[in-house]
Amino acid sequence: MNKENFRFYIKVRTALNIQAKDIHEELCFVCGDETPSLKTIEEWSTCFRENREEAEDEVRSDSLVIETTSENIEQQLKEQQKRNEEIRDMPQLIRDFLDPAEFYQQIKTICGINFFCGVPDSLLKDFCAYVTKNVPSSHHIITANEGSAIGLACGSYMATGQPSLVYLQNSGLGNIINPIISLATPSIYGLPMLLLIGWRGEPGKPDEPQHRVQGPATPSLLGEKILFIKTLNTICIFLAALGIPFQSLPNNHDDAGQALETAKHYMKTVKGPYALLVKRETFLPYT
Numbered sequence: 001m002n003k004e005n006f007r008f009y010i011k012v013r014t015a016l017n018i019q020a021k022d023i024h025e026e027l028c029f030v031c032g033d034e035t036p037s038l039k040t041i042e043e044w045s046t047c048f049r050e051n052r053e054e055a056e057d058e059v060r061s062d063s064l065v066i067e068t069t070s071e072n073i074e075q076q077l078k079e080q081q082k083r084n085e086e087i088r089d090m091p092q093l094i095r096d097f098l099d100p101a102e103f104y105q106q107i108k109t110i111c112g113i114n115f116f117c118g119v120p121d122s123l124l125k126d127f128c129a130y131v132t133k134n135v136p137s138s139h140h141i142i143t144a145n146e147g148s149a150i151g152l153a154c155g156s157y158m159a160t161g162q163p164s165l166v167y168l169q170n171s172g173l174g175n176i177i178n179p180i181i182s183l184a185t186p187s188i189y190g191l192p193m194l195l196l197i198g199w200r201g202e203p204g205k206p207d208e209p210q211h212r213v214q215g216p217a218t219p220s221l222l223g224e225k226i227l228f229i230k231t232l233n234t235i236c237i238f239l240a241a242l243g244i245p246f247q248s249l250p251n252n253h254d255d256a257g258q259a260l261e262t263a264k265h266y267m268k269t270v271k272g273p274y275a276l277l278v279k280r281e282t283f284l285p286y287t
Helices: 003-015 020-034 038-049 070-087 100-111 122-134 146-160 170-184 214-221 225-230 233-242 253-269
Strands: 116-118 140-142 164-169 193-198 246-248 273-278
Touching: 003 020, 003 038, 020 038, 100 122, 100 253, 116 146, 122 140, 122 164, 122 193, 146 164, 146 170, 146 193, 164 170, 170 193, 170 273, 193 253, 253 273
Parallel strands: 116 140, 116 164, 164 193, 193 273, 246 273
Antiparallel strands: none
């Protein structure tokens, strides 16, 4: 991937309010040691946020080595120590896991979502258990497949003017292709919805054999065209029409709230689906 491709990807993700650190992680996952350094991405991102097109730093192919130097490790330690000092007397403000009840309230408050549907997933089991227990059946439907859930979300938006939340496992992405590109995509009817997707087979995490291909391909399946270069070209290009922007769901409520604000802004302005990828051990247990 050349410099212009990197710049285009960073510009698009910055426009979606994705932080430089998350952009760097996404590119490292796909492009490995070809990825620009975090410093370069931060500077480019700052330029794009300020509506400037030029940055002095060039793309460097040794970014992974640079990111693990003793100087950077020392800087990370200083930042962590500062963070520990800031939250020492306020531990309730920083969480390592999302409480399903609080995340549910964030979804309702920030995104205005009142209708939930989908196919349960093991990574979402605690959130789904809370929704099943606390949301009336008129506002929560477990569907036979993921495509049906997308159809329900489309109908709910047309009836109420409010987006719905659709939860699913990434192995069900294939089932949402037709309803997404025939109904929900901004270039057709523009029907916003929030997709909460359990990321089974996430790279670096052991999982069942059936997730070995689907897991690494999940970000590409959602339509980030720059990522197609090194992941399952034929399938990903075919699915590029989905064009769904996404980010990983953070595992603390402050950052999760920011992710939901980004989703809300996209759904309100672009009128299309937005996805949050849920990694393993994101939620606290719910019993």
